[in-house]
Amino acid sequence: MSDIYATYQRLKFDWPAERVLRVTMENPGRLNSADHVMHRELVNVWRDIDADPNVSAVIIRGADGAFSSGGDLDLVKEMTEDFQTLTRVWKEARDLVYNLVNCSKPMVSAMEGPAVGAGLVAGLLADISIAARDARIIDGHTRLGVAAGDHAAIVWPLLCGLAKSKYYLMLCEPVSGEEAERIGLVSLCVDSSELHDKSIEIAKKLAAGSPTALRWTKYALNNWLRMAGPTFDTSLALEFLGFKGPDVQEGLNSLREKRRPNFTKDCPL
Incomplete structure (x- = not known):
């Protein structure tokens, strides 16, 4: 393992195939909340x-049968109380989207269980997004x-499409992996038992392809995302203005009540 990954704490790394780096989000006991x-x-x-010459393709997944359950509520609370934390996380949220869009290496996401928040940014901005049928x-x-905010806009x-986006983003309705494939939100839907094998299969194909052709194809297609920069900003x-608004404390309390018994796949928020 390259030394550049040795300092990471919540992200784990392995090489499931030649020149394929797999990144696993891991926050034990909390469904990999960020x-x-x-x-x-x-x-x-x-x-x-992007700077690692040993990587030709990358996979992003979550540990222990979950992708990511969204933002850690202690971090959210701190954002409502401390301006420095709020501005730091705002900058990180912006950089996360642009770093994903500008990374030249082809990316595959493997989503199962809850896929929410910062983890979902990586899940949906991946070049090839794969969801288990029962993903939420x-x-x-x-x-x-x-x-x-984040990637959504x-x-x-x-x-x-705009109609489906408004429905799911305004109502916070969960989208199953099967429905996500049907409406075009993800590239592919597979059974849970096939998810990780399929992600490796596709990543291996990408790693075996022409690096130049893939890199510049991705760059050209991602110009659609770059053109939406003003909308994203x-x-x-x-979004971050809302953290100082009147509704967040009520929403935070509601989410704490849902998460208090335990972190289960039935309570991803």
């Missing part, structure tokens, strides 16, 4: 991967009491 450590690491890792994809922002309308600003 605390301040994981959030920062999800920002930085794409720069490291939820944006989650409006349930917390803030505007749908950029990629959801491009993937599944606006949505992100409105």
